[in-house]
Amino acid sequence: MSLQQEVELLRKIPMFANIEPAQLKLLAFTSERLSYASGEVLCRQGDTGDAAFLIIAGEADVTIETEKGPLTVATLGDHDFVGEIAILCDVPRTATVTARSDLKALRIEKDLFFRLIGEFPEIAKEVMRELSRRLAHSNAQLREMAMSLEKGGEK
Amino acid sequence: MEPTIFRFILKYSKAQQLWLLAVIVFSYPFLYLSLDMPKLIVNRAIGDPTGPPYEIPLFGVPVFTLQAGQIEFLITLSLIYLLLVFINGILKYYINVYQGQLGERLLRRLRYQLYERILRFPLRQFRKVSQGEIIPMITSEVEPLGGFIGTAFADPLFQGGQLLIILAFILVQDPILGAAAIAFYPLQIYLIPKLQRRVNELGKARVRNVRRLADHIGESISGVAEVHAHDTARLELSRFAERLGMIYWIRYDIYRRKFFIKFLNNFIDKLTPFFFFSIGGWLVIEGGLSFGALVAVLAAYKDLASPWKELLSWYQQKEDVRIKYGQVIEQFDPPGILDTDRLLGEPDGEADGSVDTAIGLQNVSLIDDDGVRKLDGATADIPSGAHVAVVGAGDSGKGDLAVAIAGLQPPTGGSVTLGEREINTLPRAVTGRRIAYVGPAVHIQAGTFADALTYGLKHQPVKDAQYEGAAVKRRQEEVHEAAQAGNTTLDFGADWIDYAAADVAGPDELERRMIDVLRAVDLDEDVYVRGLRGTIDPERRPDVARKVLNARAAVCDRLADPQVSRLVEPFDAARYNTNATVAENVMFGLPLGDALSEENIAENRYMRRILERVGLTGDFLTIGERVAKTMVEIFADLPPGHEFFERFSFISAEDLPEFQAILGRASRGLDALGEGDRNRLIALPFKLIPARHRLDLCDEGLQVRLLEARRAFAADLPDELAGEIAFFDPQRYNPGATIQDNILFGKIDYGQANAAQNVGKLIAEVLSEPELREVVMSAGLRSPTGPGGSRLSPVQRQKIGIARCLLKRPEILLINEAAAGFDARMQNTVVDRVLDESRGRTVVWVLNNAAMASKFSHVLVMEAGRIVEQGSPAELANEEGGAYRALLHDH
Incomplete structure (x- = not known):
């Protein structure tokens, strides 16, 4: 797997879809491609987020700590992107990501990503657009939930 | 600051300017004599032999009588002439050097004052001024002032005096010819500044227009899709043509005026000899003027042209510098500037x-x-x-x-x-x-961790630097010069660290204290990790080297464990190491001197012979071109000096344009490239680390041939390169490698998650001796933090900011x-x-x-x-x- 293929994978992520190829290449070049053994942890809930991960090959479990112990909320596969919220703002990791099989991932460091944004504000614009889209989406979901709750109340 | 450049010059160099003027005045008699002598030779020694005895007059007064023949008289006068020419030359040389020195000293003083004023600016001023404005003011904008300062008074006097002497000489020979020689000066004095002023204005207008042209090009490039989508190419071309037209007309006007001034000067210059030839010749024929006098006047007139031109250009320079000085210093006098005493x-x-x-x-x-x-x-x-x-x-x-x-x-x-x-x-x-x-954004000056930590202890030199031999004199000169230019004479090379303030006895104790404060801010592990990436000299610390080799043996024992073996790729003479550079792989060692260093390895003749022998030269060229292409593609849009260059690029920001040019030439075929271009490209693959860079340029086939090169390289290594390389040897400490690589006898695998932390744990296990920890910490303190602390994360920078406050042991910590x-x-x-x-x-x-x-x-x-x-x-x-x-x- 070469840099060029990593660039292709990055381009499939909506946040990066409209970014210039040369800048995506720079992003890939300044990131690390890492192998994780099965059971190794990519990031841990509660830690300060310092990187986002693009899964190149393999599977990973997303778990959150509950009072009854860890709860798997999702399973990630090839080409999934995870941890991006933590590299955009200073919030602790909201979940733990653990490799389920041997896994290869591109690790995009927060510090480098921010410097890149500083250099190419177009990237920030695309990221902002993607986040707004997500916000709108979750607002719509909330509205739906509220409405169904109201209906439930009426009954 | 002094409001005008002339006040500034007078305030700080009145005595020197006076001395300079005195030397210039002193030089005048010699100048006059050297002009007078040719006439004497022509008229007396050649044309009119009335002796012996022959009288040798200076300034018309006989000072010496020669009892000899005409030939001896001629030779004596010629020798005196030669001597005078020599004295004149020496005086002129002295004056020029003195002016240059004077100018440089005042420029140094001015820059120092401006920089000191920046340090005295109230902090809020920095919100108003931009770095981009201030920096060129101190560096490039004041530069022409240096050239002018030495000539500020001297030039008008020197050139003007020269002019007057030559004029006086001509007037003494013949008042009418003298008057003729300067008849046109008033006209020139009136006309040329007027014409020149218009040329200056046009020059400024031209700069404005060129900037606008640049704007338009930039706009077209970013909006080129619009141009195509709306079929507006004609419009853009016509707009561009209009701008070019403006520049053309300005330029044309400049040329017309500039060359008209030149024409005028030249014409007036040549008009005067016309009078000399016609009126002077007539006077010679009539017997009213000696032939020798006319020759001397003509020679003198030729000399007149140069000081006159110099005077005119002095005038132009003066105007230019006067405006520049005013523009610069008004930026350096903000309200609320701190007193020098308080700073x-x-x-x-x-x-x-x-x-x-x-x-x-x-x-x-x-x-x-x-x-x-x-x-x-x-x-x-x-x-x-x-x-x-x-x-x-x-x-x-x-x-x-x-x-x-x-x-x-x-x-x-x-x-x-x-x-x-x-x-x-x-x-x-x-x-x-x-x-x-310590505030929310700490700035770390370029240097090492130790420099960053001790920054707050360096208020003034506490211990003079020791100089020996020639350096003592050099330092004295340095101090003298700095004082001459009003700079501080504090020795930057002295020991500035205030050990007493840190409550330690000396450097060793300070180092332990630094480690303490690093621990207080939880930065000691980071520095330790950096220390592992530092080097030590095994000859100076054989004990440390031995302990490291023991640790290496312990690591080796654990390589059977897959948890360990996956972290480290060991150095193996028979295998290619994908986590090491191509250069390290071919040499199977590390450079010790310059001959095989990263910069020089591609041009090393032995290395090139090896590449040629195993048939790799062509591959290196092709790979080099592809690396260059990728680097140019991904780094071209970053501003020069961006830290990514240092951290990631194969090519520095300064070299990037050159590689762009090389790629342009390479597009016509790699074989057509010149030797210099080929060397630049071949140098790139040596830096390649396949596991890290993932450029897909170093496949297994190539690796096999690189191993072949490795064997060839070791087999025929010439004696003169033997001391330039430290081969990887399982039994020996490698002085070129980092402590960590020496312990691992291999490279950390770039592709393994958390490899650095896990290796850190592994090393901690095999390297338990506390004494070694101190050595590693000490190497860590010597590791660089990068310009502006760029090699540190923001959190690390903040930690250093707090740690260095602690090291100061302040009475109040904010x-x-x-x-x-x-x-x-x-x-x-x-x-x-x-x-x-x-x-x-x-x-x-x-x-x-x-x-x-x-x-x-x-x-x-x-x-x-x-x-x-x-x-x-x-x-x-x-x-x-x-x-x-x-x-x-x-x-």
């Missing part, structure tokens, strides 16, 4: 050592330039030794309070006092040594949200340790997290620039409806 003065005896460290805030107000009230009557007393937390919302003015206490920003109303003294009357020598301030970027756990640890370190001394800590305030003895709660609550955190936390309580519950 550099030593504390007076009474204040020294006895400043009370109780902080008093009386009604402190601060209004910024936009009229916003940052502090609004803040009043509090902070007794010596108190640990005070300042809490409040982000815009409550808590940060401004810390800045005011540090004396960095004078309040617009009220007062901040240290004991009896108003803080803004105390020099930096008091505030900067007894108070330590921490202004410097730990805000740390996560809660780390913040907790650092606050505890810093407070513990500072027991008995005052700490004022502006917190972003109010909950942390419970660790302090006092809390100041701020709201809208006022201190609304103060007291012990326990009391305030229980106060119903209190501001502190509210802050606690927000979290």
Whole structure:
């Protein structure tokens, strides 16, 4: 797997879809491609987020700590992107990501990503657009939930 | 600062200018004589032999009588002429060098003054000025001033005097010819400045238009899709043509005027000889003028042209420099500039050592330039030794309070006092040594960790540097020169570290203390890891080298464990190491000298012979071209000096344009490239690390051939290269490799997650001796932090900012949200340790997290620039409806 293929994978992520190829290449070049053994942890809930991960090959479990112990909320596969919220703002990791099989991932460091944004504000614009889209989406979901709750109340 | 360049020159170089003038006046008689002598030779020695005896006159007065033949007389006069020419040349040389030196000294003084003024700017001034404006002012804009300063008075006098002497000479020979020679000067004096002024204006207009042209090109490039989509190419071309036209007409006008001035000067120049030939010739024929006199006048007139031209150009330069000086210095005189005494003065005896460290805030107000009230009557007393937390919302003015206490920003109303003294009357020598301030954004100057930590201890040299032999004289000259230019004579090379302030005896103890403060801010492990990537000299520390080799054996034993073997790719003579560079792989070792260093390896003749022999030259060229292409593609849009270049690029920012040009030439075929271009390209693959760079340029086939090159390289290594390389040898310490690589006898695998941490753990296990830890820490302290601390993460920079305050052992420690970027756990640890370190001394800590305030003895709660609550955190936390309580519950 070469840099060029990593660039292709990055381009499939909506946040990066409209970014210039040369800048995506720079992003890939300044990131690390890492192998994780099965059971190794990519990031841990509660830690300060310092990187986002693009899964190149393999599977990973997303778990959150509950009072009854860890709860798997999702399973990630090839080409999934995870941890991006933590590299955009200073919030602790909201979940733990653990490799389920041997896994290869591109690790995009927060510090480098921010410097890149500083250099190419177009990237920030695309990221902002993607986040707004997500916000709108979750607002719509909330509205739906509220409405169904109201209906439930009426009954 | 002096309002005009002439005042500046007079103030700082009056004596030298006078000396220069004296030398120039002294040179005049020799000049006159050297002009007079040819006439004497032609008229007396050749044309009119009336001796012996022959009289040799100087200035018309016979000074010497020669009892010899005509030939001897001629030779004597010629020799005198030669001597005069020589003396003139020497004097001119002396004057030129003296002028250059004078100019450079004053330029040095001016730059020093400007830089000192920057250091004296009130902090708020930096919000108004941009670096991009200030830097060229001190570096390039004042440069022409240096050239002018030496000539400011000398040139008009020297050239003008020369002119007058030559004129006087001509006038003495013949008043009418003399008058003829200068008949046109008044016209030139009147006309040329007028014409030149218009040319200058046109020049400025041309620059404006070229900038506009650049704007248009930029606009077209970013909007080229629009041009195609709307079929507006014709419009853009016509707009561009119009701009080019403007430039053309300005340029045309400039040429016309410039060459007209030239024509005028030349014509007038040649018009005068016309009179000499016609009127002078007539006078010679009529017998009213000697032939020798006419020749001498013609020769003198030829000499007249050059000083006259110089005078005219002096005039133009003067105008230019006068405006430049004015434009520069007006930028360096902002209101509120600090007194030199406050910046550099030593504390007076009474204040020294006895400043009370109780902080008093009386009604402190601060209004910024936009009229916003940052502090609004803040009043509090902070007794010596108190640990005070300042809490409040982000815009409550808590940060401004810390800045005011540090004396960095004078309040617009009220007062901040240290004991009896108003803080803004105390020099930096008091505030900067007894108070330590660290803000939310720490700047780390380029250097090592140790440099960064000791920065706050370097107030003045404490121990002179030792000079020996020629260096002693050199240093004396240096001091003399610096004093001549009004610069400081403090020796930058001296030891500046104030060991007493850090409460240590010397460098060794200081190093241990640095490690202590690093531990206090939880940075010691990071420095340790860097230390592992440092080097030691095994000949100086054989004990350390031996212990490292023991550790290597321990690692080797554990390589059977897949958990370990997956982290490290060992050096193996028979295998290619994909985590090492191509150069390291071919050499199977590391360079010790320059011959095989990263910069020179591609041009090393032996290395090239090896590549040629195994048929790799062509591959290196092709790979080099592909690497260059990728680098140019991904780094071309970054500004030069961006830290990514240093960290990631194969090609430095300065070299990037050159590689762009090489790629352009390479597109016509690699074989057509010149030797220089080929060398640049072949150098690139040597830096390639396949596992890290993932450029897909070093496949297994190539690796096999590189191994072949490795064998060939070792087999025929010439003797002169034997000392240039340290081969990887399992039994020996490699002085070129890092401590870590020596322990691992291999490279960390770039592609393994958490490899660095796991290797760190592994090394900690095999390297348990505390003594070795000290050596590694010491190597870590010597590792570079990068320009502006760019090799450090923001959190690491903040930690260094706090650590160096601790190293200073200040009586008052001010921490202004410097730990805000740390996560809660780390913040907790650092606050505890810093407070513990500072027991008995005052700490004022502006917190972003109010909950942390419970660790302090006092809390100041701020709201809208006022201190609304103060007291012990326990009391305030229980106060119903209190501001502190509210802050606690927000979290």
